[in-house]
Amino acid sequence: MKIPLDRQSATPLYLQVRDRIGHLVQVGALQPGERLPSIRTLAETTGVNKLTVIEAYSVLEADGLIYARQGAGYFVNRPTTAPKLESTFAPAQTVIIPEAPGISFFRLYTASVQAHQQGMIDLSCGFPHPPEDLQRVSRRAVAQVAETLFNYDMPEGQLTLRKQIAQILVQQGLEVSPNHLIITNGSKQGLSLAIHYYVRPGDWVIVESPTFHGALAILESLGARVIGIPMTAEGMNLELLEQYLRSHRPKLMYTISTLHNPTGLTTSQTHRQQLLALAQQYDCPILEDNAYEGLNFEPVPPPIKALDQQDWVTYIGTFSKTLMPGLRVGYMVVTGKHYQPILERKLLQDLHVSTVSQAIVSEYLASGHYRRHLSKMRTKKLKVLNSKLKAEKDKLKEIK
Ligand SMILES: Cc1ncc(COP(=O)(O)O)c(C=O)c1O
Numbered sequence: 001m002k003i004p005l006d007r008q009s010a011t012p013l014y015l016q017v018r019d020r021i022g023h024l025v026q027v028g029a030l031q032p033g034e035r036l037p038s039i040r041t042l043a044e045t046t047g048v049n050k051l052t053v054i055e056a057y058s059v060l061e062a063d064g065l066i067y068a069r070q071g072a073g074y075f076v077n078r079p080t081t082a083p084k085l086e087s088t089f090a091p092a093q094t095v096i097i098p099e100a101p102g103i104s105f106f107r108l109y110t111a112s113v114q115a116h117q118q119g120m121i122d123l124s125c126g127f128p129h130p131p132e133d134l135q136r137v138s139r140r141a142v143a144q145v146a147e148t149l150f151n152y153d154m155p156e157g158q159l160t161l162r163k164q165i166a167q168i169l170v171q172q173g174l175e176v177s178p179n180h181l182i183i184t185n186g187s188k189q190g191l192s193l194a195i196h197y198y199v200r201p202g203d204w205v206i207v208e209s210p211t212f213h214g215a216l217a218i219l220e221s222l223g224a225r226v227i228g229i230p231m232t233a234e235g236m237n238l239e240l241l242e243q244y245l246r247s248h249r250p251k252l253m254y255t256i257s258t259l260h261n262p263t264g265l266t267t268s269q270t271h272r273q274q275l276l277a278l279a280q281q282y283d284c285p286i287l288e289d290n291a292y293e294g295l296n297f298e299p300v301p302p303p304i305k306a307l308d309q310q311d312w313v314t315y316i317g318t319f320s321k322t323l324m325p326g327l328r329v330g331y332m333v334v335t336g337k338h339y340q341p342i343l344e345r346k347l348l349q350d351l352h353v354s355t356v357s358q359a360i361v362s363e364y365l366a367s368g369h370y371r372r373h374l375s376k377m378r379t380k381k382l383k384v385l386n387s388k389l390k391a392e393k394d395k396l397k398e399i400k
Pocket of ligand 1: 126185186187188189212214256261289291317318319320325329330
């Protein structure tokens with residue numbers, strides 16, 4: 001197997017290898033059970049370092065596309081992709097500028113928590129499957145930080161955890177130093193910090209329509225004026241976006257680029273490039289919320305932040321959707337001159353994220369449990385998705 005590589009591309013080589021093999025699996029050129037070339041062979045035929053192949057194979061493994069058999073090499077997994085359905089997503093392309101405050105976020109949030117506790121299905125946001133080994137990992141984590149609990153921590157969060165998050169982000173194509181990371185109390189705090197940094201009362205802000213109600217609530221309480229640009233099957237309608245960037249000169253654009261809440265859409269690399277180009281052209285910073293990162297069934301393009309050379313994008317992530325929302329551990333990537341003022345705001349709000357919560361996440365990442373957990377979670381979610389789709393199809397057949 002020879003993999004064509006573009007050495008001038010901004011996409012790292014291991015992601016190009018991953019994308020190519022992922023594509024061959026999707027189109028059936030590589031069949032389930034088929035053995036992939038050994039790491040050495042692929043490195044030689046493709047002209048890359050063995051580490052590049054190792055990294056590409058481990059991302060494909062974490063994505064559930066291939067699996068390793070000890071001593072025998074890597075093999076193509078059974079198909080794990082969701083069935084491709086014809087998109088019927090065609091909302092009215094009308095820009096929404098709400099005049100009156102919407103439903104109170106307090107009422108929505110508390111009702112959602114109560115509903116979830118009573119076993120109801122809450123479609124307003126995602127919930128993780130409980131990770132295994134929680135007790136063992138937590139005990140080890142607490143033992144490790146026991147001494148430091150008698151002190152305060154740094155506002156940016158623990159260096160070990162920031163290094164681990166930086167490594168995860170590198171695998172997604174976003175090269176970032178731990179010095180650009182701030183650990184936050186969930187991604188909700190990251191959203192709030194960024195919005196309060198960029199936006200003043202009365203400013204216009206662009207959001208996708210529909211979007212995550214928690215972000216709308218922050219904008220509303222700040223007195224921002226919101227422009228909802230409708231989603232198309234590709235993401236935000238870029239033509240309409242440009243019109244409103246030109247006419248309203250908004251101060252911030254909020255986008256959920258991967259597994260958008262609530263539509264589930266992931267934007268393409270081209271859409272991401274175009275969005276960033278528009279942001280630069282009209283001086284409008286981007287707030288990229290990637291709360292559902294790691295839950296994708298198929299490979300996704302690197303985040304918009306990975307394309308950003310001039311600090312236009314603030315990137316937000318969280319462990320709420322993959323590990324435990326109750327830990328309240330999220331993070332933001334902030335580069336350039338924006339880092340220090342945002343960090344100082346974080347300090348004013350709550351000093352730092354709980355040392356115990358940070359240590360538990362860190363221990364999960366260190367032990368390798370996290371990767372396995374993500375992989376299992378994706379498989380479980382895919383099974384649920386497929387059985388729900390089948391049930392819906394059967395129901396539709398009955399109606400016909
Ligand atoms: C798109 C999006 N962003 C952010 C959040 C907030 O998550 P957390 O603060 O738990 O990290 C959610 C939660 O539902 C969400 O759906």
